[in-house]
Amino acid sequence: MYRVLVADAINAEGLQPLLDYADAQVIEKKVTDTEVNLKEIDAILVRSATKVTEELLEKMPQLKIIARAGVGVDNIDVNAATKRGIIVVNAPDGNTISTAEHTFAMMASLLRNIPQAHASVKNLEWKRNAFVGNELHGKALGIVGLGRIGAEIAKRAKVFGMTVLVFDPFLTKERATSLNVQSCTLDEVLEQADIITVHTPLTKETKGLINETAMKKTKKGVYFLNCARGGIIDEQALAVYIGNGHVAGAALDVFEEEPPGEHPLLKFDNVIVTPHLGASTKEAQLNVATQVAKEVRTYFEDRPVTNSINLPAMSKDIYEKIRPFHHLSKQLGSILSQCVKEGIDELSINYSGSVTELETSYLTKALISGFFKNRIDVHVNEVNALLTAKERGITVGEKISTNSFGYANCITVTAKVENRQFSLRGTYIDHYGPRIVHMNDFNIDFHPEGNLLYIQHMDRPGVIGRVGKILGDHAINIATMQVGRKEIGGEAIMVLSFDKPLDSTALQLLSELDDIVLMNQITL
Numbered sequence: 001m002y003r004v005l006v007a008d009a010i011n012a013e014g015l016q017p018l019l020d021y022a023d024a025q026v027i028e029k030k031v032t033d034t035e036v037n038l039k040e041i042d043a044i045l046v047r048s049a050t051k052v053t054e055e056l057l058e059k060m061p062q063l064k065i066i067a068r069a070g071v072g073v074d075n076i077d078v079n080a081a082t083k084r085g086i087i088v089v090n091a092p093d094g095n096t097i098s099t100a101e102h103t104f105a106m107m108a109s110l111l112r113n114i115p116q117a118h119a120s121v122k123n124l125e126w127k128r129n130a131f132v133g134n135e136l137h138g139k140a141l142g143i144v145g146l147g148r149i150g151a152e153i154a155k156r157a158k159v160f161g162m163t164v165l166v167f168d169p170f171l172t173k174e175r176a177t178s179l180n181v182q183s184c185t186l187d188e189v190l191e192q193a194d195i196i197t198v199h200t201p202l203t204k205e206t207k208g209l210i211n212e213t214a215m216k217k218t219k220k221g222v223y224f225l226n227c228a229r230g231g232i233i234d235e236q237a238l239a240v241y242i243g244n245g246h247v248a249g250a251a252l253d254v255f256e257e258e259p260p261g262e263h264p265l266l267k268f269d270n271v272i273v274t275p276h277l278g279a280s281t282k283e284a285q286l287n288v289a290t291q292v293a294k295e296v297r298t299y300f301e302d303r304p305v306t307n308s309i310n311l312p313a314m315s316k317d318i319y320e321k322i323r324p325f326h327h328l329s330k331q332l333g334s335i336l337s338q339c340v341k342e343g344i345d346e347l348s349i350n351y352s353g354s355v356t357e358l359e360t361s362y363l364t365k366a367l368i369s370g371f372f373k374n375r376i377d378v379h380v381n382e383v384n385a386l387l388t389a390k391e392r393g394i395t396v397g398e399k400i401s402t403n404s405f406g407y408a409n410c411i412t413v414t415a416k417v418e419n420r421q422f423s424l425r426g427t428y429i430d431h432y433g434p435r436i437v438h439m440n441d442f443n444i445d446f447h448p449e450g451n452l453l454y455i456q457h458m459d460r461p462g463v464i465g466r467v468g469k470i471l472g473d474h475a476i477n478i479a480t481m482q483v484g485r486k487e488i489g490g491e492a493i494m495v496l497s498f499d500k501p502l503d504s505t506a507l508q509l510l511s512e513l514d515d516i517v518l519m520n521q522i523t524l
């Protein structure tokens with residue numbers, strides 16, 4: 001039974017995919033609630049209130065997935081989650097329209113003094129001259145960050161007869177043309193726009209992007225809007241520039257600290273504010289809750305999540321294609337780990353044939369996670385596989401080659417240790433399944449599943465018989481047996497499979513046999 005902690009106020013109807021899932025227990029409580037046993041939680045659903053810090057993650061050793069019912073993941077320590085192999089998902093487009101509409105409502109309110117006029121009439125005043133505003137029509141709107149929300153604002157601005165100037169370093173010419181906006185440098189936006197609205201994520205690069213230096217470059221009488229994240233526009237600089245009359249006004253839905261408390265910006269009449277309401281509509285909340293609830297359920301059902309921050313996105317169709325190779329990669333990693341017990345310096349993975357059409361980097365991560373499984377007590381999956389390898393000093397190399405050794409596809413992995421190397425090759429055969437076809441330079445053919453024994457021995461008469469006798473004496477039934485050799489009288493290998501693992505006595509007796517060079521029990 002998976003335990004899912006819903007730590008923030010998330011739309012109840014949207015949680016239905018999880019409530020309907022028999023294998024999940026949904027707990028709607030804050031992380032600070034003493035009734036919650038954080039140690040048992042498998043998934044956590046948050047909005048922006050709960051800060052998923054490294055400290056919190058340390059208290060949640062079972063946590064497998066963090067779901068953000070919204071876009072911004074700046075309240076989640078994604079690096080710390082990645083290090084622990086915890087998947088982070090969000091709901092990237094569920095609140096786009098609501099936030100764009102809110103930004104637009106703020107812009108119209110700001111230029112027409114609607115909140116101030118509203119408060120005045122409620123105060124039994126009728127000051128028609130005090131609230132003369134400005135039209136949006138004919139104004140140049142500067143958009144910083146033309147992603148999902150920025151693009152929706154651009155579309156609305158065009159309908160209102162505005163010119164749209166955009167600064168987004170990742171904006172392509174095609175997208176700018178299709179949205180009918182002018183792609184500009186940040187300075188051009190600052191110098192030419194009448195109204196500037198920011199729609200980037202909060203990152204190291206965007207924190208303080210609109211600071212005092214930037215404000216100096218703007219037109220006198222410019223308006224600023226921030227419905228993205230507090231801190232993208234430097235609050236102290238904004239207060240100075242509103243105070244000295246250079247900036248005509250600002251509309252803010254977000255603050256560096258939320259709630260902002262006694263904040264200098266709140267003292268200005270021409271600063272209008274909302275308490276982080278961009279995504280607060282019934283529609284957006286239902287959308288984002290449903291999206292993340294479905295993602296978490298998908299994850300529990302061992303299917304690929306679609307909106308992960310720390311895993312590659314994969315459609316259902318692609319996943320179906322990659323699934324057999326994903327399994328094979330994990331098995332290759334696990335076999336290798338059980339055959340090479342010492343520390344490894346390098347893992348080289350070579351893909352050939354049809355598998356090269358797939359996302360091989362995902363398979364490399366799966367192989368590494370299979371390698372670390374049962375080797376270290378950190379949970380390693382596709383999220384933290386490369387990081388874990390790097391931390392343990394293992395160089396990972398991935399190559400694509402054209403030689404698939406007569407098979408339709410091949411994955412070959414070679415582990416390099418100080419003075420030896422061990423390689424394994426697997427293939428996936430349609431309607432037949434995964435096969436290991438090459439092991440430590442020997443051709444072989446076995447199904448990588450269950451309880452296996454790998455024996456490398458001298459190719460001499462009687463070796464197989466002596467192995468069989470020990471197993472028979474211990475009432476151990478051999479399910480399958482494959483042999484391979486390079487040359488007569490040289491070294492050879494056998495791979496046997498059993499219904500259950502061998503006990504230590506049988507293993508000991510086998511290892512003492514003459515002519516046995518190497519022996520590894522493999523459990524898959």
Ligand SMILES: NC(=O)c1ccc[n+]([C@@H]2O[C@H](COP(=O)([O-])OP(=O)(O)OC[C@H]3O[C@@H](n4cnc5c(N)ncnc54)[C@H](O)[C@@H]3O)[C@@H](O)[C@H]2O)c1
Nearest residue numbers: 071072099145146147148149168170200201227228278279
């Ligand atoms: N107020 C709210 O309730 C609310 C709701 C939803 C989203 N948001 C915020 O809005 C942000 C944007 O959301 P979105 O869905 O449009 O995200 P998005 O990822 O679709 O768009 C972000 C855009 O910013 C651009 N960008 C990144 N770094 C930049 C930089 N240094 N300079 C200029 N542009 C840069 C990216 O290229 C991208 O086009 C989110 O990160 C979130 O913080 C707020």
Ligand SMILES: O=C(O)CC[C@@H](O)C(=O)O
Nearest residue numbers: 047048070071072279280
């Ligand atoms: O949860 C919310 O209401 C805010 C969401 C918003 O900030 C986001 O980044 O999606």
